[in-house]
Amino acid sequence: MNLKEITKRILYAGVNDRSTQLFEGLWPLPYGVSYNSYIVKGGAKTALIDTVELGHSREFFNSLKRHAGIETIDYLVINHMEPDHSGAIPTLLTLCPEIKIVGNSKTIQMVKGFYHIEDPSVFLEVKDGDTLDLGDVSLKFFLTPMVHWPETMMTYCPEERTIFSGDAFGTFGALNGGLTDDEMDCAIYIEEMYRYYSNIVGKYGTFVCKALDKITDLDIDYVCSTHGPVWHSRIPEVKDIVKRLATYTPEPGVTIVYGSMYGNTADVADLFACELNKLGIRNIKVHNATVENLSQIISDAFRYEGLIVGAPTYSNEVFPPVQAFLNAIRIREIKNKVAAAFGNHGWAPLATKAIAASLQDLGLEFAGSVAMKQSMCEQTAAEVAEVAAKVASMLKYR
Numbered sequence: 001m002n003l004k005e006i007t008k009r010i011l012y013a014g015v016n017d018r019s020t021q022l023f024e025g026l027w028p029l030p031y032g033v034s035y036n037s038y039i040v041k042g043g044a045k046t047a048l049i050d051t052v053e054l055g056h057s058r059e060f061f062n063s064l065k066r067h068a069g070i071e072t073i074d075y076l077v078i079n080h081m082e083p084d085h086s087g088a089i090p091t092l093l094t095l096c097p098e099i100k101i102v103g104n105s106k107t108i109q110m111v112k113g114f115y116h117i118e119d120p121s122v123f124l125e126v127k128d129g130d131t132l133d134l135g136d137v138s139l140k141f142f143l144t145p146m147v148h149w150p151e152t153m154m155t156y157c158p159e160e161r162t163i164f165s166g167d168a169f170g171t172f173g174a175l176n177g178g179l180t181d182d183e184m185d186c187a188i189y190i191e192e193m194y195r196y197y198s199n200i201v202g203k204y205g206t207f208v209c210k211a212l213d214k215i216t217d218l219d220i221d222y223v224c225s226t227h228g229p230v231w232h233s234r235i236p237e238v239k240d241i242v243k244r245l246a247t248y249t250p251e252p253g254v255t256i257v258y259g260s261m262y263g264n265t266a267d268v269a270d271l272f273a274c275e276l277n278k279l280g281i282r283n284i285k286v287h288n289a290t291v292e293n294l295s296q297i298i299s300d301a302f303r304y305e306g307l308i309v310g311a312p313t314y315s316n317e318v319f320p321p322v323q324a325f326l327n328a329i330r331i332r333e334i335k336n337k338v339a340a341a342f343g344n345h346g347w348a349p350l351a352t353k354a355i356a357a358s359l360q361d362l363g364l365e366f367a368g369s370v371a372m373k374q375s376m377c378e379q380t381a382a383e384v385a386e387v388a389a390k391v392a393s394m395l396k397y398r
């Protein structure tokens, strides 16, 4: 891939990954993913911002050698140490033995820990607000811990009004020719941003808000994230999405999540969807946790205001795929939902109670629960209608 110009002094040096099936070994990549790296060329010095995942570094180094003159790189700025961005560091050091690694104290500790690079003369430690002069252009560093690891920082180039934002504003999807958002149809990248945020960064909303506050007064024409398009025309839109997700501000809609062994619990899920639809709710996402990866389920649960969860009792526990979903939303501390529970039991109504307790433990507004015994009957249908009506009446976003 050729290095692509973003501004006169900033080039894109990232790569596409269309072969990895599960990001972080967990999250499906139906559209692939890009690992973004950037070059900032000053009058005196050149900096590389982040590298790429080790398995996709061949193309990265080929591009740097063919188009940038890899030997001219003076600094490697590390915004984020997760190996999808830092994997190529050891090879880079062998190709550029004079390069200085620029990072904060936590970054440097991680470089040593992950890659056993110990020589102190390799490192240039920076603190929050420090700048690095490249001649004609400069880089200013903003420490933004937990977006998404403790060492994460953002790097701002004021002369080019460009921020290298690390994982913030990242999204899944390989880049298919275009680089900036106005060079492509962004529908998939925008949709995948919800999944990326909720799956990867979702636990750290408070820290994301702090980071957004930190950069709020900067003049920004280009947002260069570690994954996905370079944001230019759509900066207000993607900022709004990230801000909403970080503050757990919901969108109109209801997510129904269920697991089912023989279809009886699925009947309850379908009935909830029908009752909500009768009440005028149009955006209803029904997920079968037994057959779906949790990724999109977490994303919709994060995004929409209503959340209804149901499962059979299984070995006196919640049916495992639904328990895994409950664990995922607990870990992500989701908030600001109207919730309800349902369950099915042959003889012990454990699941309904346990699901209700999990949702209430999260502090969600709880509309009620339905415990079905064995299969759908008139009484259960009436209870579903009642709880669905309560959910609908409690929704603020319609």
Ligand code: FEO
Pocket (backbone or CB within 6 Å): 080, 082, 084, 085, 148, 149, 167, 226, 227
């Ligand atoms: Fe793409 Fe947190 O790394």
